[in-house]
Amino acid sequence: MRGSALDREFLMVKQERAARTRQALVRAAAEVFATEGFAHASLTSISRRAGVSNGALHFHFESKQALARAVEEAAAAALEAIGRAADGSDSSLQRLVDATYALMSSLIQDAVVSAGFGLSGGFPRRSGGVDVRERWRDWVEQVLREAELEGGLADGVSAADATVAVVAATVGLERLGTGDPVWTSEATLMRFWNLMIPRLAAPALAPRLLARGARPAPANRPLGAFTVQF
Numbered sequence: 711m712r713g714s715a716l717d718r719e720f721l722m723v724k725q726e727r728a729a730r731t732r733q734a735l736v737r738a739a740a741e742v743f744a745t746e747g748f749a750h751a752s753l754t755s756i757s758r759r760a761g762v763s764n765g766a767l768h769f770h771f772e773s774k775q776a777l778a779r780a781v782e783e784a785a786a787a788a789l790e791a792i793g794r795a796a797d798g799s800d801s802s803l804q805r806l807v808d809a810t811y812a813l814m815s816s817l818i819q820d821a822v823v824s825a826g827f828g829l830s831g832g833f834p835r836r837s838g839g840v841d842v843r844e845r846w847r848d849w850v851e852q853v854l855r856e857a858e859l860e861g862g863l864a865d866g867v868s869a870a871d872a873t874v875a876v877v878a879a880t881v882g883l884e885r886l887g888t889g890d891p892v893w894t895s896e897a898t899l900m901r902f903w904n905l906m907i908p909r910l911a912a913p914a915l916a917p918r919l920l921a922r923g924a925r926p927a928p929a930n931r932p933l934g935a936f937t938v939q940f
Contacts, residue, residue, distance in 0.1 A: 735767055739756045741759060782826050788820065792812045792816065793849055808924050810876075813880065814894045817887060818891060826840075850873050896922070
């Protein structure tokens with residue numbers, strides 16, 4: 711019995727160490743992809759940044775493509791957390807506004823989210839990969855359809871048309887922000903929403919919407935805190 715308990719404890723410690731190593735590799739890969747791009751990133755630079763050997767990297771990931779998939783999955787999980795954090799907003803439109811601030815904050819502060827978005831458009835899609843930008847588009851469309859059902863959209867504005875505008879703007883800010891962080895700043899996003907809210911929201915709702923966001927962006931959470939579901 712004593713031996714079995716020690717064996718279980720040893721197995722748990724080994725599993726926890728493996729999980730920490732995997733998380734370190736995913737974050738290191740995200741940082742290298744975000745700074746060097748997928749094409750120029752090397753497995754050696756990723757393993758060095760993670761503080762592990764090349765052998766340890768290959769134990770967890772068979773290729774650079776497998777690492778990219780893991781980064782995309784982690785970024786998609788971060789999007790899920792952003793959506794949940796905005797669930798308590800007063801309306802679907804305020805929820806959308808709040809989520810865009812959390813997204814831009816994550817793009818600035820979290821290499822996993824930044825790399826996940828970059829990988830979505832940076833190289834040919836792979837079988838089994840997660841298109842993070844497409845996940846964002848789907849979430850925005852879902853929230854805007856809810857706003858439409860609530861009567862929160864202005865006359866003549868459809869959820870489909872609003873989705874095009876919001877996704878084009880936010881993904882555009884994300885891309886521009888890779889070269890100049892001003893594009894992903896709160897000031898830039900507030901200017902966008904000050905322009906959009908009077909045109910997007912129903913007259914009865916528009917005065918109650920906060921273009922600056924109704925809540926502060928959530929602080930960064932460790933990679934392991936996210937579940938890979940969306």
